[in-house]
Amino acid sequence: MSAANRGVPLTTGREFFGRHQSLSIVVAAAVVTTILPLVALVPPFSGFGNLDVWVGTFANAGVFVLLALGLNVVVGLAGLLDLGYAAFFAIGAYTMAYGNSAFTGLDVPFWVMLVVGALVAAIFGIFLGAPTLRLRGDYLAIVTLGFGEIVPVVFRNADTYTRGTNGITGIGQPSFYGLFGINGFGFTNQWPYYITIVVIIAIAMIFLYRLQDSRLGRAWVAIREDELAAASMGINTVTTKLLAFAIGASTSGFAGVFYAAKLSTIAPDSFGFTVSFTALAMVVLGGMGNIWGVSAGAFIIYELQTQGLKQLDSFVKSLHLAPIGPVDLNAINFINYQYLLYGLALVLMMLFRPEGLFPSRRRRQELREAEPLAGEDELVSGDPTGVA
């Protein structure tokens, strides 16, 4: 990207971003961090809940932004459909629970556990990746789905080591050690969590952008395009795919550690298939392959799902609509229908905007100007064209 723009004066924002990626991400993160709480104070939103509630949901949304960012590497870049992504989230969360809770008696600081959780998740990512390397497409999806189911079941049934369905409670809080006057984060003040997750997301984004524009990123895309050709160009498909799994899993591990520390209690039921599915929906709806796109997609979907549906509920009830025949809108609890609405959104999206809300350049071209490689059809018709 940078090489192609050499010698051209800075004109567009896109070019500026190309040259100063990390700076742009930091600035954007700072701007978003300030704007979001301000938006929450503006009338329609301020009615939905007070500022603290909003900041809490922002921090929770950040967890899903991280999940979507990690899954984007696996699905969006390397093209490996992973339906068991929540497993790494669970592994990160349980690592935090083991490292810092009354259950094990350990008290490793949150910041250290962030790294440890990411590493442990990455190792499990490699172990999951290894047996699936020969699989593609639907077969890979089934195996990852299985892994995604196995992990919560293990955490649920190995009571001795995980306290089963009760989960692990009393997980330690992060602490700034007196910096900014904050020690333990506590439960009431959501601001430190919010700031922390934004910083983690910004760092993850910087790394992921750099990886995407590197030799490794090209190898991932090449494998997605044509695995056999990629191998024949010298790409070690085994290590490259495993790295995609490991990077995706470690990002998810960060999210897990943060999630466990924020809730201070975790149970196997919070890592079911719905989490994997939600993360995948976020990636697809946000715009597969585009780091900003999936982040925005994840944030929007999370807020719609938690705040939006709740408000839709009270909004409809406030209208006092008379029942139309057997349909009584007042009796419907919209939060129960979130997956129905999801499904609807996915179907509509795939019909009208298959590249997602904020598609990457590559993806847009791919889906909008879909035409086969010249060789594929012209060879068949035996009609050579295209004089150079």
Added chain:
Amino acid sequence: MTADAVTAEAPAGVPDGGGSLLLAAHRISKRFGGLVAVRAVDFDIPAGSIVSLIGPNGAGKTTFFNVIAGLSDPTEGSIDFDGQRVVARPRRTWAEPFFWFALPAVAFVLAAIVEAVSPSPLVEVLVVVAVLLLVVSLIVAVIRPTWYVDLLRRVGVFRSARPNDMVSLGIGRTFQNIRLFGNMTARENVEVGMHTRLSAGLLDAALRLPRHRREEVEAAEQAHRWLEYVGLAGRDEELARNLPYGDQRRLEIARALASQPKLLLLDEPTAGMNPVETSQMTALFGRIRRELGITILLIEHDMRVVMGVSDRVTVLDHGEKIAEGAPDVVRADPRVIEAYLGKGATA
């Protein structure tokens, strides 16, 4: 019998002999169930030559080619490249898992002994070490670094080189039906071809070390030069699949050249081209050999294409080598004519 006679008349221009052989395939056979696709084919490629492998459709050319490119293991026979045995039937692969468990097992046994003699904290340390060793050796087994493969080879476990290993050794290839990365630009396609010649890893990229930045700039410049070389100047940023057919063929060659091969395998590179494009293409092959010193193996079923450029032509039919030698000699060989035109044609 005829094949032997033809082989004896190898043209004087072609360097022949042990020292200068770039690739030597010994009695390669490949069976798919009951079907013998390739039968005991000996095939040498002298360094610096352009040799061709021709034969009617279904003669086993592409099967043989895939064995050389590391895509499939031969049922019998072996291939030496640059004096190194790289492809052969896998040997003793069942022994490999023992290596993964050997070191952890030692640690476990030690732990058990210590436990039996006098229980101490050392036991737990040893158990942890054993588990870590197991994790590490499994990860190494999955990633298969070069030193691991060398170690296995030294103890008699042999597995043929995979396609990516062949590229590192110096074999580049193109495909019969174009297999570009359609949604990447021409420049990116060539940069992917450079993969084995670049070294930036995960950390270099994540931390954007100066080494990585320098390498990326150089790669882009080099990619530009390769595109120029094959006649695609100025099309760097075009998506590969939007290029016209002939240019896609050129791009495939640029992508293969970018890996700096010693041997370039071209699988029917002129398929679907008109006579003008074909002659431009064959001129490019000549330049590649002359200017870059790259040896070329050409696979074709159209005999006319190979006659002009090849130093030596080998003919396969029904998986067997039926003739080998200078283009003119091969063309006149009755067995070749028979293979192409049927038995009546020789009479």
